[in-house]
Amino acid sequence: MPTSREGPFRVETLLSAEQIQARIQEMGAQITRDYQGKDLALVAVLKGSYVFLADLARAIDLPLTIDFMGISSYVGTKSTGVVRVTSDLNRPIEGLDVLLVEDIIDTGLTMQYLLENLGTRRPASLKLAAFLEKPSRAKVKIPIDYKGFVVEDQFLVGYGLDVDGKLRNLPYVGVLRGGL
Numbered sequence: 001m002p003t004s005r006e007g008p009f010r011v012e013t014l015l016s017a018e019q020i021q022a023r024i025q026e027m028g029a030q031i032t033r034d035y036q037g038k039d040l041a042l043v044a045v046l047k048g049s050y051v052f053l054a055d056l057a058r059a060i061d062l063p064l065t066i067d068f069m070g071i072s073s074y075v076g077t078k079s080t081g082v083v084r085v086t087s088d089l090n091r092p093i094e095g096l097d098v099l100l101v102e103d104i105i106d107t108g109l110t111m112q113y114l115l116e117n118l119g120t121r122r123p124a125s126l127k128l129a130a131f132l133e134k135p136s137r138a139k140v141k142i143p144i145d146y147k148g149f150v151v152e153d154q155f156l157v158g159y160g161l162d163v164d165g166k167l168r169n170l171p172y173v174g175v176l177r178g179g180l
């Protein structure tokens with residue numbers, strides 16, 4: 001796969017923009033079928049999921065709402081293991097069919113915290129759409145209802161994924177090969 005220079009970083013392409021878009025259309029079609037007649041509320045986890053959310057929401061052909069939960073646990077390329085809430089939902093989710101939208105399940109600690117936290121707010125249902133899963137690093141097992149791709153144990157950037165806040169805007173997913 002090609003390696004690109006992105007400012008001071010070297011990034012090797014793992015998933016091209018075309019591959020990503022094709023998979024998201026499939027995921028959107030599946031979600032559209034599964035949530036017919038339901039009160040679908042997408043809850044996206046900031047910041048990483050914003051790109052996936054924008055594409056996935058437009059691939060779902062249903063009336064839906066979107067809300068955000070701000071969570072952070074990574075500094076540089078390392079999980080601190082401490083999940084920090086940086087902002088809460090604007091609206092209650094009681095009685096709604098909530099679909100959590102997340103960019104990556106790595107150790108699983110962020111999602112473990114969120115599933116527990118949102119579960120106490122009595123949604124009608126609570127499921128998870130995750131763009132990427134990195135099972136080799138899992139510290140807890142997280143059931144993923146809609147999964148984009150399974151990836152190896154490498155630090156990834158692009159399509160919402162950052163290294164120290166940067167490279168979220170790459171239209172593809174790549175492996176960080178140098179620069180930090």
Ligand SMILES: O=P(O)(O)OC[C@H]1O[C@H](OP(=O)(O)OP(=O)(O)O)[C@H](O)[C@@H]1O
Pocket residue numbers: 045046047048049071072073074075079102103104105106107108109110111162
């Ligand atoms: O499974 P885990 O090991 O918990 O890692 C996954 C989480 O880590 C990243 O977020 P981060 O804390 O970097 O915040 P960000 O979304 O603002 O980049 C990513 O967006 C997930 O939310």
Ligand code: HPA
Pocket residue numbers: 074104106154155156157161162163
């Ligand atoms: O591979 C990753 N890249 C960027 N952010 C992340 N947060 C968890 N895993 C990753």
Ligand SMILES: [Mg+2]
Pocket residue numbers: 048074161162
């Ligand atoms: Mg991050």
